[in-house]
Amino acid sequence: MTLHAQEQTLDAELVAERAHLDTSREALRRMRERAESLFATGDKVAGDAYTAEQLGRHMARRVKELADDPTTPLFFGRLDFGETDPDHAGRDYHVGRRHVTDELGEPLVLDWRAPVSRSFYRASARDPQGVAVRRRFGFSTGVLTSFEDERLDRGEELGTASRILTAEIERPRVGPMRDIVATIQPEQDELVRADLADSICVQGAPGTGKTAVGLHRAAYLLYLHRERLRRSGVLIVGPNRAFMSYIAAVLPALGEVEVEQATVEDLVARVPVRAVDAPAVATLKHDVRMAETLRRAVDAHIGTPTEPIMVSDGSFRWRIGLDPLHRLVEETRREDLPYATGRDRVRARVVGLLQRQSEARRAESPSDAWLRRMSRAKPVTEFLDAVWPALTPEGLLHRLRTDPEALAAATDGLLTAEEQELFRSGPVGRTPKATRWTAADAVLIDEAAGLLERPAGFGHVVVDEAQDLSPMQCRAIARRSEHGSITLLGDLAQGTAPWAATDWRESLAHLGKPDASVVPLSIGFRVPAAVVAFANRLLPALAVDVPPAQSLRRDGALDVRTVEDLTAAAVAEVRAALAHDGSVGVIAADDMVDRLRAALADAGVPTATADDVEAAERVTVVPATLVKGLEYDHVVVVEPAAIVAAEPRGLHRLYVVLTRAVSRLAVLHREPLPAPLAG
Numbered sequence: 001m002t003l004h005a006q007e008q009t010l011d012a013e014l015v016a017e018r019a020h021l022d023t024s025r026e027a028l029r030r031m032r033e034r035a036e037s038l039f040a041t042g043d044k045v046a047g048d049a050y051t052a053e054q055l056g057r058h059m060a061r062r063v064k065e066l067a068d069d070p071t072t073p074l075f076f077g078r079l080d081f082g083e084t085d086p087d088h089a090g091r092d093y094h095v096g097r098r099h100v101t102d103e104l105g106e107p108l109v110l111d112w113r114a115p116v117s118r119s120f121y122r123a124s125a126r127d128p129q130g131v132a133v134r135r136r137f138g139f140s141t142g143v144l145t146s147f148e149d150e151r152l153d154r155g156e157e158l159g160t161a162s163r164i165l166t167a168e169i170e171r172p173r174v175g176p177m178r179d180i181v182a183t184i185q186p187e188q189d190e191l192v193r194a195d196l197a198d199s200i201c202v203q204g205a206p207g208t209g210k211t212a213v214g215l216h217r218a219a220y221l222l223y224l225h226r227e228r229l230r231r232s233g234v235l236i237v238g239p240n241r242a243f244m245s246y247i248a249a250v251l252p253a254l255g256e257v258e259v260e261q262a263t264v265e266d267l268v269a270r271v272p273v274r275a276v277d278a279p280a281v282a283t284l285k286h287d288v289r290m291a292e293t294l295r296r297a298v299d300a301h302i303g304t305p306t307e308p309i310m311v312s313d314g315s316f317r318w319r320i321g322l323d324p325l326h327r328l329v330e331e332t333r334r335e336d337l338p339y340a341t342g343r344d345r346v347r348a349r350v351v352g353l354l355q356r357q358s359e360a361r362r363a364e365s366p367s368d369a370w371l372r373r374m375s376r377a378k379p380v381t382e383f384l385d386a387v388w389p390a391l392t393p394e395g396l397l398h399r400l401r402t403d404p405e406a407l408a409a410a411t412d413g414l415l416t417a418e419e420q421e422l423f424r425s426g427p428v429g430r431t432p433k434a435t436r437w438t439a440a441d442a443v444l445i446d447e448a449a450g451l452l453e454r455p456a457g458f459g460h461v462v463v464d465e466a467q468d469l470s471p472m473q474c475r476a477i478a479r480r481s482e483h484g485s486i487t488l489l490g491d492l493a494q495g496t497a498p499w500a501a502t503d504w505r506e507s508l509a510h511l512g513k514p515d516a517s518v519v520p521l522s523i524g525f526r527v528p529a530a531v532v533a534f535a536n537r538l539l540p541a542l543a544v545d546v547p548p549a550q551s552l553r554r555d556g557a558l559d560v561r562t563v564e565d566l567t568a569a570a571v572a573e574v575r576a577a578l579a580h581d582g583s584v585g586v587i588a589a590d591d592m593v594d595r596l597r598a599a600l601a602d603a604g605v606p607t608a609t610a611d612d613v614e615a616a617e618r619v620t621v622v623p624a625t626l627v628k629g630l631e632y633d634h635v636v637v638v639e640p641a642a643i644v645a646a647e648p649r650g651l652h653r654l655y656v657v658l659t660r661a662v663s664r665l666a667v668l669h670r671e672p673l674p675a676p677l678a679g
């Protein structure tokens with residue numbers, strides 16, 4: 001074929017693909033219209049209010065799922081199967097964000113999560129999986145502009161050399177996080193498509209796509225186990241509000257609108273947090289020994305019966321002797337139920353014994369009203385209050401804080417006398433209500449609540465930035481995933497909390513998933529190679545055993561320089577950065593942030609805050625403690641020494657800060673660089 005003829009063929013193919021895109025968009029529009037009209041008539045056809053509501057919710061969700069964003073491509077790939085494939089001989093499929101079918105129900109676009117689509121991510125020249133040609137499409141604001149073929153049947157494979165993949169990775173970043181369905185890499189896909197029953201822990205250097213993998217796994221599991229997970233729910237846990245708002249749009253863009261997204265603080269928010277613990281106190285409260293302390297404190301309330309129960313019932317008087325009462329309490333204790341369930345059980349058993357006596361005398365079964373009356377009879381309640389008193393989580397913690405004897409008994413052999421004193425230090429109100437609780441108290445109160453009543457669990461929980469969870473926070477998550485599985489995502493090198501994990505096995509044990517596999521991700525998609533090399537200088541000083549990051553990105557720029565006036569230099573750097581596309585993040589120690597914001601405002605550069613991901617301003621000034629998990633196209637780091645000095649694990653913080661840049665990193669310093677960087 002001549003060059004000209006080849007070009008003509010390519011043009012004709014592009015035209016055909018565009019036509020397919022138009023047809024698919026039109027079909028999606030019809031699907032949505034159908035869903036909308038059903039939604040509108042749903043309440044008229046449904047029999048009762050409950051069904052109408054259920055149906056209404058289902059249809060509303062369906063309409064949302066079928067939303068079409070004209071700026072994102074409806075499909076991004078195509079698979080042409082070879083003539084000899086047993087299942088799909090000679091067929092071709094477009095792969096996209098959701099299923100689109102024509103009026104006859106024939107697929108126009110296959111959901112990326114469908115079994116066939118798997119080959120789009122996993123087929124290779126060595127293992128073509130029946131695929132003759134894999135095609136990737138290039139788009140520009142929703143318009144199909146190019147495609148790229150890999151003839152797997154001829155042993156051709158582009159891998160990470162794909163032009164379209166490179167363009168996607170190197171795209172200047174703006175605004176919130178986006179999905180990566182078009183370019184999920186094989187090692188990521190393996191994690192995304194892991195079985196629902198499998199709990200996994202992903203250890204990955206900055207920018208290796210851990211967050212992306214976690215979110216896509218949630219979407220994949222919801223697709224595969226829709227009914228089950230809709231009932232039990234899927235939960236995404238992240239470190240702070242800024243991060244949650246950064247990732248919030250990814251799942252809805254994939255059609256998944258019903259996933260709960262929360263910080264650990266949100267999960268345990270049973271009491272308002274209105275006080276701050278001294279660091280040593282917080283560390284003690286997050287220690288796993290607190291779990292045993294609370295368990296013992298709850299158990300200590302279970303008493304021994306000392307008197308029989310006597311209940312008057314009209315002309316009858318029932319009596320339960322000490323022996324059966326002892327047996328009944330012992331039996332219930334052995335059942336190891338949540339404490340409040342145990343209390344109900346003891347009450348029910350007492351009423352059962354009364355019922356037996358009544359039946360023997362009256363020769364008839366008692367009515368429900370009688371059973372209710374007996375269960376509320378004063379002697380029964382008094383007995384319960386003596387041997388199995390009602391407890392509240394706040395009351396339990398308050399008692400430990402205010403009653404040294406109760407604390408000593410609960411921590412015997414667990415906490416030293418000094419630790420007990422430390423635990424009781426800090427102001428505490430006269431009553432639980434009057435107490436200003438701290439963030440660590442909230443975690444303890446949640447633990448106590450879990451001992452009293454089991455919380456409803458989720459079918460799957462994705463935990464991001466998990467290296468920063470304390471043992472007690474891990475347990476809070478474990479309670480919510482007891483019967484489900486988890487995806488734990490993190491990087492030990494980025495641990496900045498005082499209790500940060502140094503070994504995933506320990507975290508997994510606290511999370512109740514000791515057998516989960518720990519899988520590394522090593523290819524970085526965010527940070528350019530030169531910047532990675534610079535940040536990696538810190539690794540030996542971080543005292544963690546993790547594989548260093550490798551970058552897929554050869555582009556990017558690093559500029560480290562000494563300056564006289566930090567603020568003026570930062571303003572000049574931001575101005576220069578604004579000449580490029582993409583977002584600009586100025587990261588500094590928390591106490592420098594206001595000054596930088598003010599200086600930028602004076603220079604006529606408006607700035608946004610990290611939690612406002614939809615902000616019109618392109619420049620965000622972010623305190624170093626809030627930047628975890630985020631990324632900016634151009635990052636300006638101001639005075640690394642101050643970031644390190646601000647907290648005990650300051651070098652880990654600096655490692656996080658230096659790995660936020662997508663295209664360019666400028667490091668401005670007046671003081672000498674921290675030692676490991678100065679090499």
Ligand SMILES: Nc1ncnc2c1ncn2[C@@H]1O[C@H](COP(=O)(O)OP(=O)(O)OP(=O)(O)O)[C@@H](O)[C@H]1O
Nearest residue numbers: 180183184185206207208209210211212525526629
């Ligand atoms: N397969 C991929 N194709 C294109 N972009 C990708 C891919 N995987 C990850 N990315 C992009 O790389 C960047 C980093 O991804 P992500 O935030 O998930 O990494 P991370 O490992 O969670 O980082 P951190 O450790 O800093 O939290 C994001 O912009 C993400 O969209």
